Amino acid sequence: MSTTTVGDLLDRAETLARVLRIDPAQITADQWRSFDSTTYHLLAELLGPERTGTHAEAHYHASVTSIVNGYPSPLVTPGSETTFNARQAARHLGVKDWAILRDIRQSRLPATYDGSRYSIKATDLSCGPDVQPADPASTHTLDRLSCTLGALADMVVAERSRATYTPGFDPLRDDRQVAPVMARVLAMTLVAARHTLVNIPLQEADRPLLIARYAARALDALGDVDRPSGLNQVASFSPPARPRGPNEELEAALRGWATHARSELARTVPSTEVLRDIANQARHLYAVSTALATDSFTAGNLSGPNAERVHVELRAAAEVMHAVQQQWETVTTATRPSREYVAATTALHTRLTTIQQENLSPGHHTDPARRINVDQALADLRYAASDLVELNHTAAQLPDPLIRAGLLFAPARILPSTMERMHDRNHGRYVAIQLTEGTELIDAARQGSSAARDVRATLENSLRPAETTELPTQTRAGRFSRQDMAPATALSGPDLF
Amino acid sequence: MTDQNPSTHATQPATGATTVTAACVHIDAAANQLEAAACGDVFSTLLALAGQLALIRGGIDPTIRAAPDPNDHLGPLAHVDRALLLLDSVPVSAGPVDLLVWTLHLSDLRDALLASGAGQA
Numbered sequence: 001m002s003t004t005t006v007g008d009l010l011d012r013a014e015t016l017a018r019v020l021r022i023d024p025a026q027i028t029a030d031q032w033r034s035f036d037s038t039t040y041h042l043l044a045e046l047l048g049p050e051r052t053g054t055h056a057e058a059h060y061h062a063s064v065t066s067i068v069n070g071y072p073s074p075l076v077t078p079g080s081e082t083t084f085n086a087r088q089a090a091r092h093l094g095v096k097d098w099a100i101l102r103d104i105r106q107s108r109l110p111a112t113y114d115g116s117r118y119s120i121k122a123t124d125l126s127c128g129p130d131v132q133p134a135d136p137a138s139t140h141t142l143d144r145l146s147c148t149l150g151a152l153a154d155m156v157v158a159e160r161s162r163a164t165y166t167p168g169f170d171p172l173r174d175d176r177q178v179a180p181v182m183a184r185v186l187a188m189t190l191v192a193a194r195h196t197l198v199n200i201p202l203q204e205a206d207r208p209l210l211i212a213r214y215a216a217r218a219l220d221a222l223g224d225v226d227r228p229s230g231l232n233q234v235a236s237f238s239p240p241a242r243p244r245g246p247n248e249e250l251e252a253a254l255r256g257w258a259t260h261a262r263s264e265l266a267r268t269v270p271s272t273e274v275l276r277d278i279a280n281q282a283r284h285l286y287a288v289s290t291a292l293a294t295d296s297f298t299a300g301n302l303s304g305p306n307a308e309r310v311h312v313e314l315r316a317a318a319e320v321m322h323a324v325q326q327q328w329e330t331v332t333t334a335t336r337p338s339r340e341y342v343a344a345t346t347a348l349h350t351r352l353t354t355i356q357q358e359n360l361s362p363g364h365h366t367d368p369a370r371r372i373n374v375d376q377a378l379a380d381l382r383y384a385a386s387d388l389v390e391l392n393h394t395a396a397q398l399p400d401p402l403i404r405a406g407l408l409f410a411p412a413r414i415l416p417s418t419m420e421r422m423h424d425r426n427h428g429r430y431v432a433i434q435l436t437e438g439t440e441l442i443d444a445a446r447q448g449s450s451a452a453r454d455v456r457a458t459l460e461n462s463l464r465p466a467e468t469t470e471l472p473t474q475t476r477a478g479r480f481s482r483q484d485m486a487p488a489t490a491l492s493g494p495d496l497f
Numbered sequence: 498m499t500d501q502n503p504s505t506h507a508t509q510p511a512t513g514a515t516t517v518t519a520a521c522v523h524i525d526a527a528a529n530q531l532e533a534a535a536c537g538d539v540f541s542t543l544l545a546l547a548g549q550l551a552l553i554r555g556g557i558d559p560t561i562r563a564a565p566d567p568n569d570h571l572g573p574l575a576h577v578d579r580a581l582l583l584l585d586s587v588p589v590s591a592g593p594v595d596l597l598v599w600t601l602h603l604s605d606l607r608d609a610l611l612a613s614g615a616g617q618a
Contacts, residue, residue, distance in 0.1 A: 271555065271559060272555075272559070273551065273552050273554075273555025273556070273559055274552075276548070276551065276552075276555075277548055277551075277552045280544065280545065280547075280548030281548075283539055283540075283544065283545075284544075284545045284548075286540075287539070287540040290540065291540075315539065315540065318539040318540060319539050321539075322539045322544065325548065329551070332555075332559050332560055333559070334559050334560050335559060336555065336556055336557075336558075336559055337552060337555055337556050337559075339556070339595060339598055342552055342553070342556055342602060345549075345552065346549065346602060346605070346606075349545055349548075349549055350609070352545070353542060353545065353609070353613075356542060409560075411562060411564075413564070428564070430560060
């Protein structure tokens with residue numbers, strides 16, 4: 001399975017940081033600058049934009065912001081959306097406040113003034129010479145660490161820019177979830193900077209020393225933070241471009257479908273055919289998950305009570321999804337589904353049906369090479385259950401605004417008869433439905449969203465323990481194979497979503 | 498936007514737009530029959546096939562639905578065959594520009610329908 005989580009990348013980076021301590025290889029100034037800029041980029045992305053919240057949240061965010069803003073003269077600017085006030089810009093460039101004000105007044109630095117303070121785009125601050133990212137093909141441990149942290153930053157950016165989100169799971173907007181990840185990054189930064197100090201030419205040692213001091217201070221400022229974080233669960237997927245075998249084919253089909261379903265839901269007026277199909281695929285996915293759980297029980301990998309629980313709860317959720325599908329069937333936005341979505345959903349349908357027919361039918365003999373690895377397939381379906389939470393949550397938000405906008409239509413014959421609709425009814429026409437006529441659809445969509453959450457919880461609780469029982473017998477370092485520790489070329493461009 | 502009865506168009510000669518409409522009605526009728534044949538079993542593979550058919554119909558024209566027809570004696574496979582026949586008879590200059598793609602999807606689904614043994618449901 002080509003799925004990577006934030007937690008996986010952090011573990012990998014920490015292992016590389018340990019290897020770095022005993023790596024005698026010299027470090028060039030360019031290699032250090034790549035690491036330095038990547039670390040700052042990651043910290044700035046973890047911090048994210050300013051946000052509102054309770055007093056306690058705002059206070060905590062201010063302290064985390066102060067830690068990131070204290071990074072000494074960053075070599076790169078943060079994302080294009082970031083803005084600074086004059087003092088922050090001065091700190092960012094490592095100059096005095098008056099130097100920034102002078103540049104603004106002399107029109108050398110673009111800025112806007114809102115009556116109380118200047119706002120300067122981060123991208124307008126020049127940060128000295130260009131810094132190249134670390135070479136992903138390099139075998140140098142520091143380069144590999146830089147690439148891993150760079151991939152982590154890419155994941156954070158992708159997670160922030162999602163068109164849909166999972167209710168109750170938004171760790172990037174919760175500083176208490178971000179802080180543990182930040183602390184781990186700062187700890188790695190301190191180790192890397194200390195190591196670089198003794199392996200870099202003396203005339204280049206000032207910068208690593210500065211960063212080592214900063215990382216130590218920042219770690220202290222963060223205080224004691226618990227290691228677990230919801231952010232560790234954020235996943236990125238890189239399904240094989242040319243899948244081989246039933247498991248890779250399933251993974252590629254699931255990822256392709258989830259990606260296109262998100263795109264469809266982000267359309268201004270989504271297709272009700274797609275909304276209906278999402279419920280249909282949810283039902284189908286729950287059916288296959290149940291069958292695979294039963295197979296896992298037969299093989300002795302899943303306990304009887306857990307298999308029973310999966311069966312009962314997923315069947316109940318499938319019934320809810322079927323009701324959702326039937327409700328969407330009664331209305332239309334007159335928007336056609338995209339051909340890409342239809343191709344993706346057809347591929348998923350074919351894959352799921354093949355699994356049901358070839359692998360799970362009693363008495364059906366499959367070529368061992370084509371036989372699916374049930375536990376791996378269940379892991380993929382568990383991620384798909386998370387996708388369904390997100391998709392159904394987004395879908396449940398749609399009926400109300402679509403009805404209010406007069407964009408949801410139904411055949412006049414199935415709607416309450418009124419004088420205005422008499423003509424439309426006689427001619428078999430569609431009319432825009434009223435909010436009161438959409439209550440069943442709204443309720444069904446909400447129930448679908450709730451059922452998807454229940455399924456995810458059921459699968460997490462019933463299937464995850466079987467996997468994690470193996471972990472205590474493995475050492476932390478032992479969890480990384482030789483292949484895991486190979487140069488991070490594959491991490492440079494994952495298909496994140 | 499209209500919703501239609503499947504028996505009204507299946508065998509009648511028609512122009513491009515009405516032929517496409519008739520084909521959509523047949524596809525929707527096939528989907529409805531498969532759904533009914535699942536007999537309320539939400540884990541039935543017939544429901545997945547029905548969903549796929551409805552999606553293809555929506556791809557061709559999302560505003561066409563088959564009204565229930567008590568005199569409909571065709572099975573799902575026959576409805577799909579008629580739909581394919583109608584789609585293939587649409588003049589090349591008429592209908593949606595991507596009609597060929599949807600026809601291909603429907604043709605693939607016909608094979609799946611046949612393989613599942615659900616054609617006569």
